[in-house]
Amino acid sequence: MSVPAHAAPHPETLPSRVQDATGESVFNCYQCGKCTAGCPLAAEMDYAPNQILRLLQLDLPEMEQEVLTAFSIWLCLTCETCAARCPQEVDLPRIMDYLRQEALRRGLVHPKAKDILAFHQAFLDTIRRGGRLHEVGLIAAYKLKTLHLLQDVLLAPKLMARGKLNLVPHGIAGKEAVRRIFERCGTGILPVDAGATGVSETHAGDAEGSGT
Amino acid sequence: MKIGFFPGCSLEGSSREYNESLQAIAPLLDVELIEVPDWNCCGATAAHSLNHTLALALPARILALAEKAGMDELVVPCSACFSRLASTRHELRQNEALRRAIATCIEIEYTGRTKIVNVLELLLRCAANGLKEKVRQPFAHKVACYYGCYLTRPAEITTCQRAEDPQEMDDLMKLVGAEPLDWAFKVECCGAGLSVSRTETVAELSGRIVEDAVYRGAEALIVACPMCHTNLDLRRGAIERRRQAKYAVPVLYVSQVVGLALGLSEREVGLHRHHVPVRFAAPAARPGTGVPQAGHRLEAGATEQAVGAGQHRLEAGATEQKEE
Numbered sequence: 046m047s048v049p050a051h052a053a054p055h056p057e058t059l060p061s062r063v064q065d066a067t068g069e070s071v072f073n074c075y076q077c078g079k080c081t082a083g084c085p086l087a088a089e090m091d092y093a094p095n096q097i098l099r100l101l102q103l104d105l106p107e108m109e110q111e112v113l114t115a116f117s118i119w120l121c122l123t124c125e126t127c128a129a130r131c132p133q134e135v136d137l138p139r140i141m142d143y144l145r146q147e148a149l150r151r152g153l154v155h156p157k158a159k160d161i162l163a164f165h166q167a168f169l170d171t172i173r174r175g176g177r178l179h180e181v182g183l184i185a186a187y188k189l190k191t192l193h194l195l196q197d198v199l200l201a202p203k204l205m206a207r208g209k210l211n212l213v214p215h216g217i218a219g220k221e222a223v224r225r226i227f228e229r230c231g232t233g234i235l236p237v238d239a240g241a242t243g244v245s246e247t248h249a250g251d252a253e254g255s256g257t
Numbered sequence: 258m259k260i261g262f263f264p265g266c267s268l269e270g271s272s273r274e275y276n277e278s279l280q281a282i283a284p285l286l287d288v289e290l291i292e293v294p295d296w297n298c299c300g301a302t303a304a305h306s307l308n309h310t311l312a313l314a315l316p317a318r319i320l321a322l323a324e325k326a327g328m329d330e331l332v333v334p335c336s337a338c339f340s341r342l343a344s345t346r347h348e349l350r351q352n353e354a355l356r357r358a359i360a361t362c363i364e365i366e367y368t369g370r371t372k373i374v375n376v377l378e379l380l381l382r383c384a385a386n387g388l389k390e391k392v393r394q395p396f397a398h399k400v401a402c403y404y405g406c407y408l409t410r411p412a413e414i415t416t417c418q419r420a421e422d423p424q425e426m427d428d429l430m431k432l433v434g435a436e437p438l439d440w441a442f443k444v445e446c447c448g449a450g451l452s453v454s455r456t457e458t459v460a461e462l463s464g465r466i467v468e469d470a471v472y473r474g475a476e477a478l479i480v481a482c483p484m485c486h487t488n489l490d491l492r493r494g495a496i497e498r499r500r501q502a503k504y505a506v507p508v509l510y511v512s513q514v515v516g517l518a519l520g521l522s523e524r525e526v527g528l529h530r531h532h533v534p535v536r537f538a539a540p541a542a543r544p545g546t547g548v549p550q551a552g553h554r555l556e557a558g559a560t561e562q563a564v565g566a567g568q569h570r571l572e573a574g575a576t577e578q579k580e581e
Contacts, residue, residue, distance in 0.1 A: 066309075085446045085462050120458075123302065124446035125410035129420050136411075145306050164454040168303035172315070176297040178266035187453060197453070200491065207530040209271050216294045219318075222364060229362045230311040249400065 059109045059147075066143050071101040080127035080137055090117035091155075094127055094137055097144075113148040119158035141228040162191040169227075170213075175224040179214035211228045258386075260379070261328030261371065262290035263319055264496025265338040265483075266298050271491070272335075274527025276510040279334055279376070281526060285391065285519050286383040290332065290355065293323045293355035299341040302450035313355070314362045318343035321365035334376045334512070336482035339448070340407035343373040343414040375408060376481050376511060377425045378416060384432050386400035393520035395504050398537055400514075402426040402437050403466060406486045409444050420444070422478060426479060432516035440473045442466040447488040456492070460499035463488040467496055467504050478508045489533045507535040 053072075054060035060071045068254050080094040081087045087094060100112045114117075128136050148154050154162055155157040167186035171179050187196050204210045217223070268276035283290050294320050305312035320342060323331045333339040349356040350369045360367045380388070394423060409417045417423045419446060427437035445466060448459030467489060470478050480486050485494075490508040497503055508531070516526035528535040 081346045085448075086458065086524050089458065097355065100267055110488045117413075120450065120451075120455075122406075122449050123305070124406040124447065124449070126406070126444075129410045129412060141304050142309060144311075146308065147308060160454040161451065162307075164450075165303035165306050169307065169311070172300065172304075177269070179271045180266075184453070194455075203532060204271065204491075207532070209273060211270050216268055217297060219297060221303065222317075222318070223297050226314045227311065230308055230314055 054104050058104050058106065059112065060104050062147070063101065063140055063143055067136065069136050069140050071098050071135070071140070073104065074098045074131075074135050076229045077132060079130050079132065083126040085124060085126070086120045086122060086244045089113055092117045094121075098135070098137065101140075102212075110153065113144060113151060113153040114155055115144075116142045116155040118148060118156050119155060119161045135183075160191050160193070163187060166190070172183050172223060173227045174220075175214045176217035179211070180198060181210060181212055182214055216233055226251055258287060258382075259289045259291060261323050261326070261331035262340070263296055263323065263331055263338065264292065265325055265333065265335040267335055267487075271487060272510075274510055274530040275334060275486070275510045275512060278521075278526040279511055281521055282512055282516045282519060285521075286380075286388065287386070288379070288383065288450055291326070291328065293319060293328070293331065293343060294326060299338045301320045301337055301341065305341070307429070310359075310362070312341070313345050313348060313359050314341045315416045317349065317359045317367055318365065320346060320369070320371055321360070321363055321557035323371045324367060325365060328371050330374050331380050331420055331554055332374050334481070335484075336375065336405060336407035337484055339373060340414070342439070343491075344411075345415050346371075346373060358539035362567045375415075377408060377429065379426060379509065380429050380515060384429060387513070389432050392433055394487045394518055396430070396433050396514050396518045397474040398436070399474055400430050400435045400437055400477050400479050401440050401445065401470035402472060402479050403432060403485060404444050405480070406444070406449070407483055408481060409426045420575045424457070425479065426460055429511065430444065430479060430514065435479075435514065436560070438470075438473045438569055440469055440475070447485045449484050449488070452492065456495050457499065459488050459492055460495040463492055464496040464500045467493075467506060468500065469501070471504055471506050472563040477514075477535075479514060481511045482505055492526050492534050505533070507531060507533045509535065521540045 050215055054064060064070050068084065068246045074095070075097060076095055078095045085093050092100065094117070097112060097115060097117055118141050121138065123138045123141070128138055149162070164187050167176065167183055167190055170186060171182045184197070188196065201210065264276050267344065280290065295411070297315060299319060300312050300315035301364055304315055316339060320331070330461065333342055346369055349359060349367070356367065370448070404423050408417075409420045409423050412420055417425060423443065429438045442465060446462060448462040452459045453470070476487055486508055493504065509528075513526040513528060523529065523535070
């Protein structure tokens with residue numbers, strides 16, 4: 046959607062970078078709240094979806110950190126309900142993707158999101174190694190990252206009994222090609238070592254555990 | 258009909274019965290599924306959450322391999338993979354410079370020629386080619402068709418006609434003898450990729466879906482997505498703990514229902530691989546009474562008994578059944 050002249054963001058601020066990266070203008074939003082009304086996780090969020098857009102619309106440098114450290118951007122499931130219903134056709138899931146990536150780059154990930162991030166990182170790490178997802182390897186890597194060692198252990202024998210637990214990864218011939226794709230896409234922003242988690246230290250006060 | 262096939266990672270592991278049932282019904286519907294050679298993971302939620310370029314490059318390699326293999330169309334049974342592949346194709350068709358950059362990144366030429374088809378589209382095409390006439394055992398049950406997110410949204414990449422109240426799966430279910438119910442959670446999200454990292458969130462969202470299906474009197478929930486199936490079936494224990502209730506309603510893949518209707522055995526379509534036993538008790542409650550039909554689910558280990566409890570087995574399957 047084209048952007049009216051009065052609604053262009055200041056250069057170099059977060060909304061303008063959002064627009065450069067996604068083509069989406071946050072100024073198209075007129076705050077009807079339909080995104081929040083339909084969002085399955087709005088109730089669990091610190092800022093509801095329309096509030097994330099509102100913070101961006103303020104276009105103030107001091108709001109950048111507020112948006113990027115929000116827990117909401119990690120809870121977003123990309124279910125696309127908001128985008129489907131938005132009367133202004135704002136692609137909020139796409140904006141959320143950008144905000145997550147920006148938060149990760151700048152080490153501003155909300156502490157409560159560390160399990161969600163750990164899962165994504167463990168997931169990508171198994172793909173980088175083998176080209177395809179190896180579910181057992183993913184769960185093992187996730188547990189080591191988060192130390193949730195006992196989570197879901199009771200499901201393992203059930204999966205085994207149903208022939209769903211493949212212990213050996215199914216590697217592909219193009220494994221190296223996939224690894225090169227990861228290198229070119231700059232997985233430097235995807236820290237896999239414990240020393241650089243991308244998680245912010247600044248929200249320690251309201252971390253209240255790490256979800257479930 | 259020969260058509261390209263991208264199973265995706267889940268269909269090799271936790272959702273293997275989706276693959277098994279598709280492979281079993283394909284020949285009966287005169288469909289030949291040709292697997293993309295040496296395919297990789299599409300990157301799923303993880304890639305698009307953390308790295309947009311990677312989220313385009315991984316699906317692009319799959320699309321390029323399909324194109325190189327001469328496939329005009331590619332069936333993608335997993336809704337999440339379908340969404341990633343179709344979104345990538347859409348974005349790269351809009352942006353020539355990006356298409357070239359991604360082709361360089363994946364080291365394979367990519368033009369965007371291969372079209373992406375989901376399972377509902379494939380089965381509806383089969384419907385036009387006489388699926389109804391091939392039905393030997395009508396699936397005479399009340400079903401709640403659960404589409405979830407990625408079969409219906411975003412509109413520019415799906416072929417779904419009504420994003421808020423899709424009818425494609427309902428139409429298909431009618432063709433094989435089922436009675437699709439009108440219910441409220443057709444296109445709500447199950448919690449998807451948070452299944453491991455925030456199981457409680459998933460238990461809440463999926464719980465609402467299961468509860469409404471039961472309340473409307475559904476004898477089965479029908480899905481076309483491995484992630485939805487995992488959350489509604491494998492996570493049933495978490496759902497029941499969260500909602501302090503028992504739900505017996507089984508979750509079947511659309512391909513399993515079609516397979517049963519075509520006369521395949523429960524084992525051939527992989528019903529024995531489910532966590533929630535697939536069996537159809539006489540419906541105990543009708544909608545409106547407010548009494549959920551629940552409580553007859555047995556605990557772990559009941560799956561083996563579930564095989565054989567149904568009414569859909571033909572002789573061929575009955576033989577295998579004795580092995581149990």
